[in-house]
Amino acid sequence: MYEGCKKYIPFQPIHLPDRQWPDKIIREAPVWCSVDLRDGNQALIDPMNLEEKLLFFQTLVDIGFKEIEVGFPSASETEYEILRTLIERDLIPDDVTIQVLVQARPHLIQKTFEAIQGAKNVIVHFYNSTSTLQRKVVFKTDMQGVIDIAVEGAKLIKELTEAEIRKSGANIRFEYSPESFSGTEIENSVLICEKVMEALGSTPENKLILNLPNTVEMATPNCYADQIEYFCRHLKNRESAIISIHPHNDRGTATAATELGIMAGAERVEGTLFGNGERTGNADIMVVAMNMYSQGVDPKLDFFHIHDIREIYEKCTKMKVHERHPYAGDLVFTAFSGSHQDAIKKGVDYMTKSGTPYWEVPYLPINPADVGREYEPIIRINSQSGKGGAAFVMQQYFGYELPKAMHPEFGAMVKTACDETGRELRPQEIFDIFRRAYLEVDYPYNLKKYKLYEENDISGNTQVHFEGVIRFKHADHPISAAGNGPISAFFHALETVGIKNYQFVSYREHAISSGADSKAVSYIHLTGPDGEPLFGVGIDNNISLASIKGIICAINRAKNAANNSGGDTNENV
Ligand SMILES: CC(=O)SCCNC(=O)CCNC(=O)[C@H](O)C(C)(C)COP(=O)(O)OP(=O)(O)OC[C@H]1O[C@@H](n2cnc3c(N)ncnc32)[C@H](O)[C@@H]1OP(=O)(O)O
Numbered sequence: 265m266y267e268g269c270k271k272y273i274p275f276q277p278i279h280l281p282d283r284q285w286p287d288k289i290i291r292e293a294p295v296w297c298s299v300d301l302r303d304g305n306q307a308l309i310d311p312m313n314l315e316e317k318l319l320f321f322q323t324l325v326d327i328g329f330k331e332i333e334v335g336f337p338s339a340s341e342t343e344y345e346i347l348r349t350l351i352e353r354d355l356i357p358d359d360v361t362i363q364v365l366v367q368a369r370p371h372l373i374q375k376t377f378e379a380i381q382g383a384k385n386v387i388v389h390f391y392n393s394t395s396t397l398q399r400k401v402v403f404k405t406d407m408q409g410v411i412d413i414a415v416e417g418a419k420l421i422k423e424l425t426e427a428e429i430r431k432s433g434a435n436i437r438f439e440y441s442p443e444s445f446s447g448t449e450i451e452n453s454v455l456i457c458e459k460v461m462e463a464l465g466s467t468p469e470n471k472l473i474l475n476l477p478n479t480v481e482m483a484t485p486n487c488y489a490d491q492i493e494y495f496c497r498h499l500k501n502r503e504s505a506i507i508s509i510h511p512h513n514d515r516g517t518a519t520a521a522t523e524l525g526i527m528a529g530a531e532r533v534e535g536t537l538f539g540n541g542e543r544t545g546n547a548d549i550m551v552v553a554m555n556m557y558s559q560g561v562d563p564k565l566d567f568f569h570i571h572d573i574r575e576i577y578e579k580c581t582k583m584k585v586h587e588r589h590p591y592a593g594d595l596v597f598t599a600f601s602g603s604h605q606d607a608i609k610k611g612v613d614y615m616t617k618s619g620t621p622y623w624e625v626p627y628l629p630i631n632p633a634d635v636g637r638e639y640e641p642i643i644r645i646n647s648q649s650g651k652g653g654a655a656f657v658m659q660q661y662f663g664y665e666l667p668k669a670m671h672p673e674f675g676a677m678v679k680t681a682c683d684e685t686g687r688e689l690r691p692q693e694i695f696d697i698f699r700r701a702y703l704e705v706d707y708p709y710n711l712k713k714y715k716l717y718e719e720n721d722i723s724g725n726t727q728v729h730f731e732g733v734i735r736f737k738h739a740d741h742p743i744s745a746a747g748n749g750p751i752s753a754f755f756h757a758l759e760t761v762g763i764k765n766y767q768f769v770s771y772r773e774h775a776i777s778s779g780a781d782s783k784a785v786s787y788i789h790l791t792g793p794d795g796e797p798l799f800g801v802g803i804d805n806n807i808s809l810a811s812i813k814g815i816i817c818a819i820n821r822a823k824n825a826a827n828n829s830g831g832d833t834n835e836n837v
């Protein structure tokens with residue numbers, strides 16, 4: 265079976281030992297040209313109808329594309345109509361150039377010029393295939409044969425353009441693609457493009473866009489970059505051309521090929537949103553642009569509303585964006601696994617506390633908010649998650665900032681629930697675990713009444729007095745004592761009814777708001793009779809009472825745990 269691979273002819277890389285591109289850094293955005301409405305559209309099961317194309321066109325304009333290939337108007341009436349509608353309804357902004365594709369064939373070129381009547385800014389993009397294989401099996405001609413097709417096409421286009429400019433004053437530019445460029449001998453690619461430039465009379469003032477497609481991606485992206493660099497270095501009158509690339513994704517490396525192609529000298533990039541296009545698609549412009557953005561380079565395209573863009577894309581193409589699609593997929597800013605969650609939480613906390621101007625959150629290459637992703641869960645909880653993740657959910661969704669010492673205990677409860685259910689837990693389910701564990705614990709000790717007051721003596725010393733009633737063993741027990749603060753007064757009061765052997769370790773409190781109501785939450789850390797850590801949580805309008813409730817909660821939880829394990833040796837219950 266593995267012998268099957270022997271039928272494939274390996275790609276022959278060009279010889280370019282002094283290549284320069286590996287040392288280049290992308291410092292500015294190229295000119296972007298969207299080919300969604302042409303290359304993307306021609307690859308759909310059901311090509312877009314008029315309404316869908318108009319909606320998609322407007323979306324591309326809103327994103328910031330200034331060059332948009334709108335179709336292949338000589339291909340069909342539908343394609344022709346769409347272009348006419350864009351022009352006749354005046355839907356093309358003055359700073360946007362529409363591009364139309366046509367084969368280098370006279371009748372199709374004629375029809376294309378009819379279709380663009382009345383447009384202000386147009387790129388007439390013509391092509392013919394030049395590769396060794398296509399010459400052999402499709403056109404059954406030699407290199408001179410394909411050069412002739414291109415040059416004849418160029419001459420006709422020049423003639424029709426001059427007539428059109430005389431008539432309407434339209435701004436018409438040209439683009440030529442030696443289609444299947446990456447499968448063409450590199451010297452032949454240079455030669456045919458030079459001949460086309462000559463036929464069109466390209467000058468530095470009137471440059472020809474030379475689009476060098478990786479029509480079928482056949483090799484590692486460095487091979488494509490070598491071809492682009494070679495082409496740029498060897499083309500005569502380089503200053504009269506704009507070098508454009510058009511990578512496809514057959515090997516799954518179109519993004520890399522695009523980036524290396526830019527490093528190798530490309531000034532313009534053709535591609536589509538989310539990589540739609542023939543077979544495995546075109547280069548995904550959104551990804552290339554956002555990759556630049558993540559390196560501090562302004563991509564000059566706006567993907568802030570990525571949700572809306574994705575929705576329109578899915579509606580018009582009837583394709584789905586994968587959950588793992590860079591920047592746009594549902595799950596790409598979500599961490600389920602514990603160590604990722606821990607690092608993200610620490611990164612977010614660091615950013616908040618340090619005020620750093622940089623994005624410094626591990627595992628998140630960009631701030632999800634930069635593509636409008638702020639309302640989605642960054643951290644979701646399943647059995648792969650850790651304590652930091654559960655704490656993050658409590659903080660982000662419910663405003664509870666659990667102290668670090670409490671994370672292991674609460675994280676373990678959440679983990680057990682995940683193991684039991686065998687699925688992801690939603691934030692509300694996590695809160696319910698918290699509520700049952702810490703907020704609904706009023707047994708065996710139930711504080712029914714309380715009063716706290718301060719007493720100051722003449723020399724400024726303050727004593728806090730606690731008076732209250734605690735119910736346990738089916739009876740109400742009045743308790744009272746004084747201390748240097750509410751917590752110590754309460755501890756002393758508890759001791760009067762035999763509730764002792766608990767040591768106060770620390771507490772933390774903060775305000776939480778629910779609606780108009782702002783309350784205090786207090787997290788209490790005690791140690792039990794054997795030095796074991798105990799945690800309790802109290803919520804009240806009054807900060808002091810929140811702490812007192814937290815202490816009772818911690819003690820109740822300890823008693824309940826001991827009772828459940830049959831090991832309670834305490835004095836009162
Ligand atoms: C890589 C790319 O994506 S390129 C863009 C491809 N997009 C499309 O093809 C979408 C729109 N295309 C169409 O609607 C049609 O293919 C058309 C209208 C362009 C042409 O239609 P038709 O002529 O009916 O059919 P078809 O495409 O099969 O034509 C193939 C013929 O054209 C020839 N041909 C292809 N390109 C050229 C060219 N540039 N110059 C001369 N002949 C050409 C082929 O060799 C073949 O010739 P043959 O009939 O002698 O064997």
Ligand SMILES: CC(C)C(=O)C(=O)O
Pocket residue numbers: 303365391441443444475477478479480510512
């Ligand atoms: C027409 C050309 C640019 C093309 O779509 C391709 O080669 O993929």
